[in-house]
Amino acid sequence: MEVRWIRSCLVLKQKTPEIKEVMSFCPVTSTPNGVQQSEHLKKLWKKHEVLKTEVKLLSLPAKNGCKLITPEKAKSKMSSYVLVTGGAGYIGSHTVVELIQDGFTPIVIDNCVNATRCQSGKMPESLNRVQQITGKAVTYYDFDLLDKDKLDELFKKYKFCAVMHFAGLKSVTESISKPMEYYEVNLGAIINLIECMKEQNLKKLVFSSSATVYGPPEKLPVDEQHIVGKGLTNPYGKTKFFAEEMLRDVAKADEGWNIALLRYFNPVGSHISGLIGEDPQGPPNNLMPYVSQVAIGKLPVLSVFGDDYDTPDGTGVRDFIHIVDLAQGHIAALKKLQEINGCMAFNLGTGKGYSVLEAVKAFEKASGRKVPYKIAPRRPGDLGNVYANTQLAEKFFQWKATKSLEEMCVDMWRWQSMNPNGYRPADA
Numbered sequence: 001m002e003v004r005w006i007r008s009c010l011v012l013k014q015k016t017p018e019i020k021e022v023m024s025f026c027p028v029t030s031t032p033n034g035v036q037q038s039e040h041l042k043k044l045w046k047k048h049e050v051l052k053t054e055v056k057l058l059s060l061p062a063k064n065g066c067k068l069i070t071p072e073k074a075k076s077k078m079s080s081y082v083l084v085t086g087g088a089g090y091i092g093s094h095t096v097v098e099l100i101q102d103g104f105t106p107i108v109i110d111n112c113v114n115a116t117r118c119q120s121g122k123m124p125e126s127l128n129r130v131q132q133i134t135g136k137a138v139t140y141y142d143f144d145l146l147d148k149d150k151l152d153e154l155f156k157k158y159k160f161c162a163v164m165h166f167a168g169l170k171s172v173t174e175s176i177s178k179p180m181e182y183y184e185v186n187l188g189a190i191i192n193l194i195e196c197m198k199e200q201n202l203k204k205l206v207f208s209s210s211a212t213v214y215g216p217p218e219k220l221p222v223d224e225q226h227i228v229g230k231g232l233t234n235p236y237g238k239t240k241f242f243a244e245e246m247l248r249d250v251a252k253a254d255e256g257w258n259i260a261l262l263r264y265f266n267p268v269g270s271h272i273s274g275l276i277g278e279d280p281q282g283p284p285n286n287l288m289p290y291v292s293q294v295a296i297g298k299l300p301v302l303s304v305f306g307d308d309y310d311t312p313d314g315t316g317v318r319d320f321i322h323i324v325d326l327a328q329g330h331i332a333a334l335k336k337l338q339e340i341n342g343c344m345a346f347n348l349g350t351g352k353g354y355s356v357l358e359a360v361k362a363f364e365k366a367s368g369r370k371v372p373y374k375i376a377p378r379r380p381g382d383l384g385n386v387y388a389n390t391q392l393a394e395k396f397f398q399w400k401a402t403k404s405l406e407e408m409c410v411d412m413w414r415w416q417s418m419n420p421n422g423y424r425p426a427d428a
């Protein structure tokens with residue numbers, strides 16, 4: 001018996017006479033005798049008066065659950081190739097799902113420096129799972145962005161409508177011990193990309209930046225006018241700041257560029273299917289993956305660095321954003337790129353801060369597990385209170401993060417408990 005996740009379409013009759021079409025992800029069990037309903041599907045059947053259910057493999061899920069995209073429309077959008085660098089990674093893979101579901105055709109480059117290949121060794125496992133979620137094949141190229149010849153070749157092969165650049169090295173601590181690697185990869189890749197894009201007269205780019213470019217906040221919530229590049233304490237943060245500066249100069253020197261610098265706050269959680277999620281190689285650098293590994297028993301105890309910050313419970317406060325909200329923010333940005341004159345920065349966050357201890361409690365509730373923690377001294381470079389002003393992205397992209405901290409924790413726990421070893425096989 002094979003358990004697969006497929007997307008199914010339920011046609012539901014709601015309390016109102018109006019008939020709505022609602023898309024839903026449903027786990028179904030496919031057996032030689034057909035497809036069995038999942039518990040989730042049964043609950044939906046009970047809740048609504050169901051007229052019929054259909055499995056629509058070609059259809060795409062509607063945002064807010066109501067409008068179906070016709071196969072014709074999906075097909076006409078199929079020529080919309082989007083180059084996704086680092087698409088096998090945490091944020092990239094979730095964005096690839098959203099791109100496909102919106103009718104785009106992502107073409108992924110990833111050298112798997114921070115992704116796990118599947119057992120056959122051909123595809124990153126994350127992209128394998130994306131294929132399961134979406135029911136669509138993902139086109140993947142396995143090479144390093146520093147290889148300019150291969151990049152040139154790819155740009156000649158496809159007519160991309162835009163580039164989403166996620167690839168890069170992202171560990172703050174590693175960047176302190178290997179600064180030149182970080183500068184080479186994080187800046188060298190952008191230089192190669194910009195050169196290729198210019199050759200093809202393609203000037204649309206969505207870039208993964210970070211709230212780290214703000215340094216210690218001078219006011220809260222942090223908006224896009226806040227000074228950047230001041231007080232940065234590690235090479236990783238500096239690469240993001242320098243990359244932003246480079247892209248701004250590119251857009252100044254040559255008209256016609258549309259560049260969105262997306263400054264992420266703290267992406268957390270995973271896709272609702274539990275099939276893809278954050279999979280740190282080695283001890284996690286970020287809070288929530290660490291919490292999650294303590295909850296599942298892979299790590300013994302969480303160190304909370306500092307309980308004497310100027311915050312309600314003394315522990316650091318961060319703006320956590322659900323990874324699916326973040327990924328959808330990229331699609332919204334992509335659709336509005338044309339309206340960006342040159343280069344513009346946007347915060348992607350929720351605008352609400354939660355303390356480390358609040359996040360730990362929320363995770364304990366979601367997982368039903370205890371997360372033992374101990375208070376440790378502050379780490380140099382850590383900040384007390386950081387949360388975003390999100391109005392610009394909300395207005396410009398007509399997008400808003402809607403998922404709660406509870407949903408982030410529930411989804412993250414589903415991923416963690418379904419994949420205790422991440423994308424690696426249990427015996428790895």
Ligand SMILES: NC(=O)c1ccc[n+]([C@@H]2O[C@H](COP(=O)([O-])OP(=O)(O)OC[C@H]3O[C@@H](n4cnc5c(N)ncnc54)[C@H](O)[C@@H]3O)[C@@H](O)[C@H]2O)c1
Nearest residue numbers: 086089090091110111112113114115144145167168208210
């Ligand atoms: N995750 C976060 O909390 C966070 C916060 C702010 C900004 N960002 C930025 O967002 C981007 C994506 O982050 P993520 O969490 O998905 O990271 P990730 O490490 O999961 O994904 C990055 C992907 O890029 C690939 N890659 C790295 N160098 C490459 C190269 N030279 N050529 C080809 N592929 C390469 C890696 O194999 C990996 O799959 C990064 O640029 C990161 O700095 C992440």
